[in-house]
Amino acid sequence: MSHAETPSSLYGLMAEFETATELVHATERARLAGYRKMDAFSPIPIEELSEALDLPRTRLPKLVFMGGLVGGLAGFGLQVWASTTAYPMNIGGRPDLSWPQFIPVTFETTVLGAALSAFIGMWALNKLPQPYHPVFNVPSFARASTDRFFLCIESADPLFDRNGTAAFLKNLHPLGVSEVAP
Amino acid sequence: MAETQHKVQHTGGDAALAALHARTPAVIAPGHSFESVTESISHIVLSKRTPIGWFFGFAIAFALLMLLNVTIAKLLLTGIGIWGNNVPVGWAFDIINFVWWIGIGHAGTLISAILLLFRQQWRTSINRFAEAMTLFAVACAAMFPLLHTGRPWLAVYWLFPYPNTMGLWPQFRSPLIWDVFAVSTYGTVSALFWFTGLVPDMATLRDRAKSRTAKVIFGMLSLGWRGSARHWHRYEMAYLLLAGISTPLVLSVHSVVSFDFAVSVLPGWHATIFPPYFVAGAIYSGFAMVMTLAIPLRKYYQLDGFITMRHIHNMTKVMLVTGMIVAYGYANEAFFAWYAGNTYESAMMWNRMTGDYAFFYWSLIAINAVMIQLFWFRSVRDNIPLLFVLSLLVNVGMWLERFIIIVTSLSHDFLPSSWDLYTPTRWDFAMFAGTIGLFLSLFFLFIRFLPALAIFEMRTITPEAKLKMEHHG
Numbered sequence: 001m002s003h004a005e006t007p008s009s010l011y012g013l014m015a016e017f018e019t020a021t022e023l024v025h026a027t028e029r030a031r032l033a034g035y036r037k038m039d040a041f042s043p044i045p046i047e048e049l050s051e052a053l054d055l056p057r058t059r060l061p062k063l064v065f066m067g068g069l070v071g072g073l074a075g076f077g078l079q080v081w082a083s084t085t086a087y088p089m090n091i092g093g094r095p096d097l098s099w100p101q102f103i104p105v106t107f108e109t110t111v112l113g114a115a116l117s118a119f120i121g122m123w124a125l126n127k128l129p130q131p132y133h134p135v136f137n138v139p140s141f142a143r144a145s146t147d148r149f150f151l152c153i154e155s156a157d158p159l160f161d162r163n164g165t166a167a168f169l170k171n172l173h174p175l176g177v178s179e180v181a182p
Numbered sequence: 183m184a185e186t187q188h189k190v191q192h193t194g195g196d197a198a199l200a201a202l203h204a205r206t207p208a209v210i211a212p213g214h215s216f217e218s219v220t221e222s223i224s225h226i227v228l229s230k231r232t233p234i235g236w237f238f239g240f241a242i243a244f245a246l247l248m249l250l251n252v253t254i255a256k257l258l259l260t261g262i263g264i265w266g267n268n269v270p271v272g273w274a275f276d277i278i279n280f281v282w283w284i285g286i287g288h289a290g291t292l293i294s295a296i297l298l299l300f301r302q303q304w305r306t307s308i309n310r311f312a313e314a315m316t317l318f319a320v321a322c323a324a325m326f327p328l329l330h331t332g333r334p335w336l337a338v339y340w341l342f343p344y345p346n347t348m349g350l351w352p353q354f355r356s357p358l359i360w361d362v363f364a365v366s367t368y369g370t371v372s373a374l375f376w377f378t379g380l381v382p383d384m385a386t387l388r389d390r391a392k393s394r395t396a397k398v399i400f401g402m403l404s405l406g407w408r409g410s411a412r413h414w415h416r417y418e419m420a421y422l423l424l425a426g427i428s429t430p431l432v433l434s435v436h437s438v439v440s441f442d443f444a445v446s447v448l449p450g451w452h453a454t455i456f457p458p459y460f461v462a463g464a465i466y467s468g469f470a471m472v473m474t475l476a477i478p479l480r481k482y483y484q485l486d487g488f489i490t491m492r493h494i495h496n497m498t499k500v501m502l503v504t505g506m507i508v509a510y511g512y513a514n515e516a517f518f519a520w521y522a523g524n525t526y527e528s529a530m531m532w533n534r535m536t537g538d539y540a541f542f543y544w545s546l547i548a549i550n551a552v553m554i555q556l557f558w559f560r561s562v563r564d565n566i567p568l569l570f571v572l573s574l575l576v577n578v579g580m581w582l583e584r585f586i587i588i589v590t591s592l593s594h595d596f597l598p599s600s601w602d603l604y605t606p607t608r609w610d611f612a613m614f615a616g617t618i619g620l621f622l623s624l625f626f627l628f629i630r631f632l633p634a635l636a637i638f639e640m641r642t643i644t645p646e647a648k649l650k651m652e653h654h655g
Binding site for chain 2: 019020021024027039040041042043044045046047048049050053055058060061064068075078079082083086087089091094098101102104105107108109111112114115116118119121122123125126128129130131132133135136141142143144145146147
């Protein structure tokens with residue numbers, strides 16, 4: 001977690017807010033001020049926060065679609081191969097490739113592929129599990145999972161300045177501003 | 183989830199709407215904040231004191247679980263001859279209990295997935311433990327067909343497609359194989375959905391835990407969740423996608439279970455109404471089980487501020503609707519037995535109504551078609567002790583339904599010379615009671631060690647979650 005390119009030994013500066021509304025406003029203001037490398041933390045999902053941070057659309061739906069497609073093709077392919085090539089069996093005179101009877105399993109493997117890619121894809125894109133993160137160094141951050149809202153501007157941001165950014169954050173009327181150790 | 187909550191609310195004072203709200207209890211008791219919601223739910227897990235009643239309940243459940251162990255040991259040492267299954271009734275308690283448990287699981291997925299897509303806010307308080315119920319019910323269900331093979335360790339090659347040394351592959355044209363895929367996919371997807379929902383709550387418990395052990399365990403389970411907006415953004419999308427995927431899945435699972443019967447040519451099984459009728463029955467029995475679990479849970483853990491009368495009313499109404507669909511299924515079966523003019527079909531129906539198992543047939547009709555009419559009355563929907571009893575009876579009724587479908591059709595098939603009656607042995611009952619023990623043991627452990635209600639989702643339905651875009655105080 002070393003930031004060789006930044007002179008300060010800080011991960012960033014973190015402002016604590018009491019309400020979701022204040023956090024959304026603060027995030028909007030920080031973005032307008034030109035900060036880009038920042039993140040907001042909240043105990044509930046807040047749609048407006050994604051807008052305030054101008055987060056791009058996630059690739060997850062495409063990933064899930066691909067996962068479903070792969071699952072379905074693999075499931076159907078397996079049945080076709082097993083029933084026509086690997087182990088053909090005459091069941092009541094039906095053709096080996098009796099595809100309508102392969103639909104239920106194909107459906108299930110499609111669902112399985114899609115669900116697994118939604119699950120694995122979401123955690124992978126979020127880069128979790130990640131046991132250590134600098135934000136946990138702020139003692140009051142423990143309440144981010146209960147009832148407090150945080151905005152962290154990272155020192156990696158080009159506009160970051162230890163004193164200037166701290167003054168900017170204080171101007172947003174937070175409960176407090178803390179330095180985040182890397 | 184939370185989308186509707188965070189939209190700026192510009193509702194006018196519509197008098198009719200206000201009157202309606204006055205009649206409908208809230209989904210959460212007034213006065214709750216993020217802190218109070220978090221504390222009330224996480225307290226159950228983090229508290230050092232375990233209520234004495236918990237030990238009492240767990241002891242009973244655990245004793246039944248031990249009975250299951252004994253039964254399985256006996257079964258594996260002796261063979262499935264210890265059960266009452268015979269020729270022609272080759273499927274009996276094993277498949278009855280399998281269908282019963284799988285059906286119960288369906289309510290959990292309906293609540294977590296379908297009601298999420300329909301933006302039914304009341305699902306929030308009950309989804310977590312209903313999903314847990316689903317997982318535990320699927321675990322109980324899966325045990326029966328596996329043990330019915332007698333030698334489960336050999337069953338692998340005809341259940342799962344893998345390159346075995348014999349060069350054999352499963353018979354993909356068989357509904358029984360469809361069932362393997364449906365149930366295993368269902369179990370997997372339910373587990374993923376459940377775990378995804380748990381992660382932010384694990385982070386909450388990690389941050390609130392006092393003991394080092396709890397911090398470490400919840401810390402690992404939380405995957406390092408920190409509530410980042412970027413994470414929530416993808417998390418919400420993943421949750422929605424999982425709900426979308428689970429919706430057709432849950433409808434497919436009991437349809438596939440019904441194919442086990444409907445695809446055969448046996449009178450009483452070979453019916454096109456089976457898939458929808460089974461799905462409705464599954465949701466009906468599942469909601470009964472959710473009710474059976476929710477009523478003691480809200481009482482003993484003082485959760486009635488979260489699981490309010492609104493939830494009780496809504497669950498009763500869902501049971502009424504799905505129960506009526508099931509009753510329609512019974513009427514439809516009886517009608518077609520007569521209208522189709524098929525001797526075997528009408529003989530089957532006549533045998534159900536007047537034969538050796540007639541008592542059970544009329545009991546299930548009394549419960550699933552007649553008794554549920556009580557749910558029309560508000561006074562019944564308000565009477566919690568009565569609802570508890572009724573929900574237990576619904577579970578009994580749905581179990582009897584599967585008994586009747588499976589046993590009467592098998593015991594009286596086409597040739598009178600092959601007819602025979604079925605009587606369960608004490609091992610049949612021991613195994614059924616044992617799975618109830620497994621289910622309840624898991625549920626007791628779940629209540630003690632994991633948040634029984636989804637904490638972060640409960641926060642989203644408190645007034646604090648509403649954004650105030652114009653600043654005033």
